[in-house]
Amino acid sequence: MEGMRKTALFAILYGLLVAAQLTFAQAPATPVKVSSVEGITEYRLANGLKVLLFPDASKPTVTVNMTYLVGSRHEGYGESGMAHLLEHMLFKGTPTRDSIMKLLTEKGANPWNGTTWFDRTNYFETLDATTNDNLKWALEMEADRMVNSRVSRKDLDTEMTVVRNEFERGENDPASVLEERVMSTAYLWHNYGRSTIGSRSDIENVPIERLQAFYRKYYQPDNAVLVVAGKFDQDQALGWITQYFGAIPKPTRVLEIPYTAEPAQDGEREVVLHRVGDTQNLLVAYHIPSAADPDSSVMDVLSFVLGNQPSGRLYKALVENKLATGIGANEYELHDPGMFLLSAEMLKTQDFKAVEDALFRVVENLTKEPPTQEEVTRAKNNILKNFEQSANNTAAIARALSENIASGDWRLRFLDRDRIEKVTPEDVVRVAQKYFIDSNRTIGRFIPAAETPKRAEIAAPADLNAALNGYTGRALISEGEAFDPSPANIESRVTRVTLPSGIKLVLLPKKTRGGTVVANVSFHWGNLDSLKGKAGAAQAAGALLMRGTAKHTRQELQDEFDRLKATIRVSGGLDGATGSVNTLRANLADSLKLVAEILQQPTFPASDFEENQRARIAGIEGQRSEPATIAGTARNKHVTRYPLDDPRAALNSDEQLARLRATTLDQAKQFYKDFYGASNGEVAIVGDFDPAEIRPLIDQLFGTWKSPKPYTRIPAEYRAVEAVNQTLEAPDKANAYLYAIMPIPMDQQDPDYPAMVLANTIFGADTKSRVWIRIREKDGLSYGTNTSFNASSRDKLATFGLGSTFAPENVVKVETAFKEELARLLDKGFTEDELKIGKDAMLQERQVDRTSDATLAGLFVNQAELARTMVREANLETSIRNATVDQLNAVVKKWLKPEAISYFKAGDFKKAGITK
Helix, strand or coil, X not given: CHHHHHHHHHHHHHHHHHHHHHHHCCCCCCCEEEEEECCEEEEECCCCCEEEEEECCCCCEEEEEEEECCCHHHCCCCCCCHHHHHHHHCCCEECCEECHHHHHHHCCCCCEEEEECCCCEEEEEEEECCCCHHHHHHHHHHHHHHHHCCCCHHHHHHHHHHHHHHHHHHHCCHHHHHHHHHHHHHCCCCHHHCCCCCCHHHHHHCCHHHHHHHHHHHCCHHHEEEEEEECCCHHHHHHHHHHHCCCCCCCCCCCCCCXXXXXXXXXXXXXXXXXXXXXXXXXXXXXXXXXXXXXXXXXXXXXXXHHCCCCCHHHHHHHCCCCCCEEEEEEECCCCCEEEEEEEEEECCCCHHHHHHHHHHHHHHHHHCCCCHHHHHHHHHHHHHHHHHHHCCHHHHHHHHHHHHHHCCCCHHHHHHHHHHCCCHHHHHHHHHHHCCHHHEEEEEXXXXXXXXXXXXXXXXCCHHHHHCCCCCCCCCCCCCCCCCCHHXXXXXXXXXXXXXXXXXXXXXXXXXXXXXEEEEEEECCCCCCCCCCHHHHHHHHHCHHHEECCCEHHHHXXXXXXXXXXXXXXXXXXXXXXXXXXXXXXXXXXXXHHHHHHHCECCCHHHHHHHHHHHHHHHHHHCCCHHHHHHHHHHHHHCCCCCCCCCCCCCHHHHHHHHHHCCHHHHHHHHHHHCCCXXXXXXXXXXXCHHHHHHXXXXXXXXXXXXXXXXXXXXXXXXXXXXXXXXXXXXXXXXXXXXXXXXXXXXXCCCHHHHHHHHHHHHHCCCCHXXXXXXXXXXXXXXXXXXXXXXXXXXXXXXXXXXXXXXXXXXXXXXXXHHHHHHHHHHCCCHHHHHHHHHHHHHHHHHHCCCHXXXXXXXXXXXXXXXXXXXXXXXXXXXXXXXXXXXXXXXXXHCXXXXXXXXXXXXXXXXXXXX
């Protein structure tokens, strides 16, 4: 107890000292401009803080991303997982700000989070920029928690159990555990061999004093990079940054540069993992250079050449040849020499040795059968397309820069692009010969040396100063218009028409950053009677749409996507099909033509059908023993009681597998022939395009494509079900799940709907809610706990429920806590403060959501189907804005009945000593 008093006193005195420094320090010096590349400008403060400003007025949002150059690489003995644990602790608050999570939610930040990796920790939030105080608030908050976070014993006691539950969730996944074992075997000395989340013992036993010392050491301005991106005034932002961050003194301590280097691996290593599971996994790892090394860019191309689907060599050798159900190829590009990973997943019945032999043959043949120019060009086109697409998303760039910052310099993002453009087939062969050798690999198996040693000498991290000296990048991307995402403005800009074919078309042309445009198409067919017993055939048909057309093979389609700088997705289901396009203005028409071709001219290759069936079987088998699957299936079966041939039926794993295995390719083709068509559909386009060009094109592409079967929407039906409480065993799983559910006879037209949505948000749907605060923040029982409320747009069926993840031994505590909070809600109701905070957060979050063109396109398609406009969105927000405490309290008492809620829990409760 005395030690705890001293710790608390020290924290208080430290906070007062920092506050005094911020108050009485001399006016900070003006930030110094360092460099500028492609619209991003770096400044340096006198205390060492690096600042990157990236203005983009095309969307009314602003993103703040704070990166600290500390990750698991910097942890000492007994400190594993400390960087990640500290990431959680910085959301707990400061002496002047309690619960950063709650404050971010109140501000409507979306997204917001913190992440930890080997070389860095970052914190980010995207806020509505139309409220000028939001950026000021975010900068002041980040400066405050940089040096004033509590990091207290009390907060650690609750957050440690949350992090431990996150650790337990990872322990449920054999593939994830296998990767940890492979990394720790491949790295004998370097900290990259440690999992970022740390060991269970270190998480549970870390002394608060060590955690506080770790925080004070690394969370300082000279070890941080601040990124501000989006719509903001640069001079004003620099002024705030100088005011809040510049006032923090430069620390006197000197950070040690980690000097442990992994020696060249001197022989093949192996690790075998035995755990409960339903699929086999192979993982092969090779040491590779750091992200700053020019060979790292070649590795990007090599990863695509091996792992792309369907052109990748591993994919063709293992999946197309029916040896495996899935493969992967990716690299960890890090500050120090990283790792290249090749993986394969198999059913229990597949031959592990055959897969392993085939994988090694593919790797060895990279030198015997070098990649062709076509393979390398395809890889480069795909990588560069993704780079260009990401360049149009300012918020995503702001977050992604953390990886480049951690690797050595933010400008590495652009240098890597330049290097990739120059990669040749000869480079790929050279890199494969250098690093893909037996003595440099570590093999991991989840199932149950050369005579003359040959070693891959990995170069030390490259010196970026020479490579980046004078680097300026390329011309700036064209900026978009400043767009007001209010419902009224959106509706004033939208054109809604019904084409001669009957297709409902919604168009919102606007100038966007980089000239981007998105399009969504949605078509519907069939009815309850005609679709009975057709689910297996429908799923198979939909899964094959993008596997080739009469004009293009699967690979040729992907090549066309890359040529058009487009991301195109087309999928089909039981009662309809959807397609989406994300591309540039000049390529929209050709991209839509590809969507039409995919929907109207699929070839249904037999080999792809078999491959898809095997992959889906493996997916079901791989999840059937997971607690979330077990509990979720029990929940769905309880509330959705239809015959197995009914389109609305809920199936368990065995039923899904039986339906899969009974489905034939001929059935899939017949379903397509009987149902596919555009007789009933909607199309929405948002972004930079010419309506006069696109409007007639839609009718030309889809107007004469008619569905042979009539369409009548399948209704959702409310059924009162008895409340049950089921406990289900999931052996050898460190994590457990609880789902609760209650059906409610309500649709979105119900006058109580807006109040129920708001009430659920305040009660349990976000990180400032009662359920979250009680179960995660106060009791520290769960990594993730949320309630949900969903209502049909047209049918009297809604559900209220809970989802929670936790350690099996905490099942009673979690269930009890939820029941207590629900009882307290129904007894005491909401407060005026909760209502105000909930309203503000929900309205700001909805505003931020509408800044996404893809979100708007999806909304417009839904509105067209339901004959709605943005007036409905405005009316919903008005109802939320005008909601009262009395109204919310009355609504929850009317609809939420504790005695009608069913509970479904799955986990290894027997091992935890929990009886049913």
